[in-house]
Amino acid sequence: MRHVAIRDGVILGAGDLEELRGWGQHRIDDRFADKVLMPGLVEGHCHLQEGALWSHTYVGFFDRMSPEGEMQAGCKTVDEMLAKLAAAEARLDSPDAPLPGWSLDPIYFDNQKITRHQLDAISSTRPIGVMHASGHIMNVNSKALELAGLMRTGINHEGVPLGNDGLPTGELRGPDVMSPVSIHVGFDRDMLSCDEHGMWRFGRLCVRAGVTTATDLAARLPEDAVETLRHVTGNDRYPARIVPLRFHHGVSPEDLIAHVEALAPQSTDKLRLGRIKIVVDGSIQGFTARLRAPGYYNGAPNGLWYIAPEQLAYILEHALRKGIQVHTHTNGDEATQLVLDTMRRVLRKAPARDHRFTLQHCQLADTAQFRQIKELGLCVNLFANHHHYWGDQHYELTVGPERAERMNAAGTAVREGVPFAVHSDAPITPLGPLFTAWCAMNRRTASGRILGEAEKITLDQALRAITLGAAYTLHLDKELGSIETGKRADFAVLEDDPEEMGVERLNETRVWGTVLGGKVFGTCDV
Numbered sequence: 001m002r003h004v005a006i007r008d009g010v011i012l013g014a015g016d017l018e019e020l021r022g023w024g025q026h027r028i029d030d031r032f033a034d035k036v037l038m039p040g041l042v043e044g045h046c047h048l049q050e051g052a053l054w055s056h057t058y059v060g061f062f063d064r065m066s067p068e069g070e071m072q073a074g075c076k077t078v079d080e081m082l083a084k085l086a087a088a089e090a091r092l093d094s095p096d097a098p099l100p101g102w103s104l105d106p107i108y109f110d111n112q113k114i115t116r117h118q119l120d121a122i123s124s125t126r127p128i129g130v131m132h133a134s135g136h137i138m139n140v141n142s143k144a145l146e147l148a149g150l151m152r153t154g155i156n157h158e159g160v161p162l163g164n165d166g167l168p169t170g171e172l173r174g175p176d177v178m179s180p181v182s183i184h185v186g187f188d189r190d191m192l193s194c195d196e197h198g199m200w201r202f203g204r205l206c207v208r209a210g211v212t213t214a215t216d217l218a219a220r221l222p223e224d225a226v227e228t229l230r231h232v233t234g235n236d237r238y239p240a241r242i243v244p245l246r247f248h249h250g251v252s253p254e255d256l257i258a259h260v261e262a263l264a265p266q267s268t269d270k271l272r273l274g275r276i277k278i279v280v281d282g283s284i285q286g287f288t289a290r291l292r293a294p295g296y297y298n299g300a301p302n303g304l305w306y307i308a309p310e311q312l313a314y315i316l317e318h319a320l321r322k323g324i325q326v327h328t329h330t331n332g333d334e335a336t337q338l339v340l341d342t343m344r345r346v347l348r349k350a351p352a353r354d355h356r357f358t359l360q361h362c363q364l365a366d367t368a369q370f371r372q373i374k375e376l377g378l379c380v381n382l383f384a385n386h387h388h389y390w391g392d393q394h395y396e397l398t399v400g401p402e403r404a405e406r407m408n409a410a411g412t413a414v415r416e417g418v419p420f421a422v423h424s425d426a427p428i429t430p431l432g433p434l435f436t437a438w439c440a441m442n443r444r445t446a447s448g449r450i451l452g453e454a455e456k457i458t459l460d461q462a463l464r465a466i467t468l469g470a471a472y473t474l475h476l477d478k479e480l481g482s483i484e485t486g487k488r489a490d491f492a493v494l495e496d497d498p499e500e501m502g503v504e505r506l507n508e509t510r511v512w513g514t515v516l517g518g519k520v521f522g523t524c525d526v
Ligand SMILES: [Zn+2]
Pocket: 045, 046, 047, 217, 425
């Protein structure tokens, strides 16, 4: 198709000029005559904090593009990581300012444990916190522990490992123990996700990646944060629709349901409120995900539960009754099974059709679980970027060859008829649905190993997953995800044709910018 007609931000039709002339008086805009328009890409699992994190020190292993398009070099050793933090420390003016670093990935450093002593050597007077790439673990220095009241003996919590001296080592695992320290080290998730400057930088990343709709998958959404979200997305120059999901943590299940009910009517066409995110377990590469027997390949102890089963059941049941959609993070297959068993029970009490509750990540589900997912009316959003970023580690260390070959089983989802999307979980890995689609089609690890031929998907299936597929998991497919009459005029504007780039080279597709509701955004416009 050569043309698309739009009016008031909505698509009238796509086809030949002659067919579209019938809509009446028109102006022909040929700015994109030599470009390719795709439906605006939908990132069904990412976090707004990616924007704000760029104000902090990036200490990830891989090179990474900033919102402004500058490439930051990765840290290839622990010493390089510590040196980068020390250099950032030297640039801080205020003596009490915290020093936050992000995207640390010890699995690339033989899983060496980082201790508070190493961070104390950078500063013992200002709080330092380094978030792991998984987002589920943080290393802090003694000052940060002290400010949170944790620099003492006698702590008995599985998320706080202790050293020989009986004091915390500075590693914090899981939201229970990370949250109280986060606020002292500049990592308050609420602040990060509604930081106005960070939101604009996130918008820039969206334009660069061809994304027009993005989730913020774990937000607490206090009143002032909602106000900021409404204010920023309400600006005509803001280039993305944002779908924040209310995080279950830190609030009673009853209050959670009530809060989300109150949020829903505050939605606008660029801010979609009224959904819940539950986190059931941790991360596989951090060994905090809950796995069924036989557990971790390297013998690591099983991971952590982030919610009590009764609370999970309460939230799922009451959300079903009230028509509130729930997305549930389950990395390990034991966590997935808990959600499946609970859904089966609560659906008997509160029958619902077309609920589209979605399992997020769902990385280790086997075929039998996919059949249950189908039967219960669930969707999955698979973490395809894992094949590239941690595929080698999964094969060698975390789950071993057999399960690594069927991780993020998009092929099985297709065969079993389970609606699915694929995601980046930015900032865990960089935002970029075309790259994510490439990962799902090729399943190639950083070292070049192919993980699971049978789980590869085709170009059509992958492009659908990052558009209509993701829109479907958000109940937004009636207005987003394809170029057709009546849908919003949201497009990714590409320099290359994905069909020509093909399975092998889709990740090299160059993005010119986006169109949102008929407004054009180039990469330098935001
Ligand atoms: Zn996430």
